[in-house]
Amino acid sequence: MKLAIMTDTSAGITPQEAESRGITLLSAPIMFGNRQYHEYQDLSPADYYRLLRLSKPRKMVPTAPQISMQTLHTACDQLAQQQVTDVIVIGPTSGLSGFMTTLGAYVENIESVKVWPWDSRTILTGMGDQVRLAAALAEQNEPVATILDRLAILRQTSHTGFVVDSMKPLLHTGEINPGHGPGNAPLLAGKPLLVFENSGKIRLAGSTLRLKSALGDLLDLMASNLMQSDTLKATILNADQPEVTEQWLMTAHDRFPQVAFDAALIGPSFGVHVGDGAMGLTWARDYRELVTR
Numbered sequence: 001m002k003l004a005i006m007t008d009t010s011a012g013i014t015p016q017e018a019e020s021r022g023i024t025l026l027s028a029p030i031m032f033g034n035r036q037y038h039e040y041q042d043l044s045p046a047d048y049y050r051l052l053r054l055s056k057p058r059k060m061v062p063t064a065p066q067i068s069m070q071t072l073h074t075a076c077d078q079l080a081q082q083q084v085t086d087v088i089v090i091g092p093t094s095g096l097s098g099f100m101t102t103l104g105a106y107v108e109n110i111e112s113v114k115v116w117p118w119d120s121r122t123i124l125t126g127m128g129d130q131v132r133l134a135a136a137l138a139e140q141n142e143p144v145a146t147i148l149d150r151l152a153i154l155r156q157t158s159h160t161g162f163v164v165d166s167m168k169p170l171l172h173t174g175e176i177n178p179g180h181g182p183g184n185a186p187l188l189a190g191k192p193l194l195v196f197e198n199s200g201k202i203r204l205a206g207s208t209l210r211l212k213s214a215l216g217d218l219l220d221l222m223a224s225n226l227m228q229s230d231t232l233k234a235t236i237l238n239a240d241q242p243e244v245t246e247q248w249l250m251t252a253h254d255r256f257p258q259v260a261f262d263a264a265l266i267g268p269s270f271g272v273h274v275g276d277g278a279m280g281l282t283w284a285r286d287y288r289e290l291v292t293r
Contacts, residue, residue, distance in 0.1 A: 003144065004079050005135045007090045008067055009039040010097070010269040011120075011128040021135045024075055024087075028269035031063045039268050048268035049240040049276050061169075064272045066099045069106045080112035086144055088116045090131050092123050093200030096273065116144055118151060121200030125235040125264050126158040126282045133287040140292055150290045158284040161195040161205065161221060162237060163214035165277025170202070193217060211279055215248050218281040219255055231289055232259050237280035239266045244279060260286070
């Protein structure tokens with residue numbers, strides 16, 4: 001058996017990193033009006049947010065259509081030519097994207113390799129660290145069953161929350177009903193605070209008047225997981241907000257000096273859902289603990 005790991009750019013993995021880790025990376029398509037771009041291929045996060053701001057006066061709303069099954073099928077056929085027999089495909093949460101559901105229905109059409117779909121139930125770094133874990137285990141020639149078991153352990157510890165300036169992008173993508181918050185209580189005025197449930201669906205968790213308060217709320221959620229693991233890995237997510245990111249990093253480090261915090265951009269494929277004012281926090285067990293020594 002020869003195994004390959006496949007994912008798409010919604011995992012926050014660049015082509016350079018994918019090449020260094022031996023990951024097959026599919027570029028997520030982004031639509032601005034009638035023009036199609038491809039994430040990290042001809043549309044960097046910086047270019048995306050610049051286009052987003054320029055398009056606001058024309059009320060042009062970007063979208064992120066699914067990667068076509070033909071694109072994935074072709075990639076699998078190319079891997080088969082390299083004697084690959086099995087491919088684990090790690091995709092974005094089905095609570096936000098229909099990609100994994102579509103793949104589940106399509107997978108029997110791929111005959112060149114055995115495809116193993118894996119729903120990360122998250123996005124960005126939470127998804128990316130599952131891909132990194134799988135790639136490291138594949139490099140060690142671990143069997144598929146072992147890799148899927150380790151992915152399940154990591155996925156169970158993964159949490160993501162974010163605050164947005166506006167609900168309009170999520171309204172446009174139809175991923176959430178903003179009319180009610182937790183327990184069907186009306187939301188307070190301010191910036192909506194959202195979290196990913198264990199199922200991978202997005203849930204409104206309340207609202208906040210200030211970004212600093214939102215970080216406090218997210219760190220409070222993370223604190224409960226620190227009691228279960230002393231080796232959490234956490235990432236500040238930002239929609240092209242470098243100054244706010246630095247402030248969040250300092251605050252987070254001061255409160256939890258034992259946690260390894262880093263920062264990552266919210267790329268175009270998730271940016272279409274949350275807009276250009278979003279900030280977030282994702283945390284999970286350090287995936288490197290699950291790599292066999």
